[in-house]
Amino acid sequence: MTTTQTVKALFQPFTSDKLTLANRTVMAPMTRQKSPNGVPGPDVAAYYRRRAEHGVGLIVTEGTVIHHPDASNQKDVPLFYGEEALNGWANVVAEVHAAGGKIVPQIWHMGARGNVNDYSEEEIAGIVREFAKAAAEAKRLGFDGIELHGAHGYLIDQFFWEKTNQRTDRYGGSLINRTTFAAEVVKACREAVGPDFPIILRISQWKGIDYTAKLVRTPEELAQFLEPLVNAGVDIFHCSTRRFWEPEFEGSDLNLAGWVKKLTSKPTITVGSVGLDGDVTNFFKTGSGAGNASLDGLIPKLESQEFDLIAIGRALLADPAWVSKIRDGKLEDLIPFSPQALQTLH
Structure with a gap:
């Protein structure tokens, strides 16, 4: 049974060389399509502020797209360029900081409408510059860092994956060559924000079109x-990952975040059906909801420092007070995730 004592590790401060957080909870990025014409309004600021007010350690925004014709194929996804959209994000930052929270934008390019093999090196260089511009704007607006979306089959991940990257130039071929685009994006962002601004990279094995990838x-x-x-x-x-509790490789209990930390010594965030009794794919396949689940299987992994931070998605989408309720032991008050949660998004 999850109690305030057993979740103590979740509420220990986190400190790295570039980022300090009040606790180990992270709001996972979740696309909402609630920004008309790409502009986040006061309702978006209020949405994020509510999570900050209830103690989320770090908020990662929904994906925000860079300035490129292929960057978005969804209506009302927020932009991260242009005066009006950036002013909207400035208000989001102000509201979250006023509530004592910290926030980073997830900077996103959804991927090639055709495939990454069609991009010229000149166009690739232009996309890299747009990522860097977005990173610089994030710093200017007062965000606490950035996250680059390199997972789930979107653009950066399309370069990573051998099934979508069939290029024969320096961006394709070997596994290391397939990291070249991402490395150039990260390097350009680093040059744009300086040495002390945190850069988070989201990665995954699975893709939106192939959960077994x-x-x-x-x-x-x-x-x-x-x-x-x-x-x-x-x-x-x-x-x-779809399920944080699943080992990544045979012969070890470590999940993906655990292995990445072990191999790089970098802090890692784990994510995947945290606090729920069903994984994320159930919702996308069937539209089903999920009940609340104990954190007893998660906390020992955090206590053993397998990973450093825990991202909560749908549970926090359904209940803006999820973190404070877990902290205070008010488990009976948790609001379960359901399709209706996507309609209210309170």
Whole structure:
């Protein structure tokens, strides 16, 4: 049974060389399409402020798109360029900070409408510059860092994955070559924000079109994959899995975040159906909700320092007070996730 005593580790401060947080909870990025014409309004600021008021250690915003024709194919996804959208984000930052929270934008490019093999090197260089511009704007607006979305089959991940990257130039071929685009994005962002601004990179094995996909199949391959990204300037890896409790490789109980931390010594965020009794794919496949689940299987992993931070998605989407209720032992008051939660988004 989860109690205030058993979740104590979740509410210990986190400190790295570039980021200090009040506790180990992270709001996972969740697309909402609530920004008309790409502009986040006062309701978006209020949405994030409510989570900060209830003690979320770090908020990662929904994906925000860079300035490129292919960057978004969804209506009312927030932009991270243009005066009106950036002013909206400035208000979001102000509201979250006023509530004592910390926040980073997830900077996103959804991916090629055709495929990444069609991009010229000139166009790739332009996309890299737009990521860097977005990073610089995030720092200017007062965000506490940035997260780059390199998971789930979106653009950066399309370069990572051998099934979508069939290029024969320096961006394709070997596993290490397939990290080149991401490494260039990270390096350009680092140059844009300076040495002390945190850069988080979200990665995953699974893709939106293939839940069984694998970028790497062994710890040795994972080490090869991670090295160029660390060298480019990643500070924290956000390791997306469908179920946080599943081991990543045979012969070890470590999940993906655990392995990434072990291999890089970088702080990691774990995510994947935290606090729920069903994984994320159930919702997308069937539209079903999920009940609340004990954290008893998660806390020992945190206590053993397998990973450093825990991202909560749908549970926090349904209940803005999820963190404070867990902290205060008010488990009977938790609001379960359901399709209706996506309608209210309170």
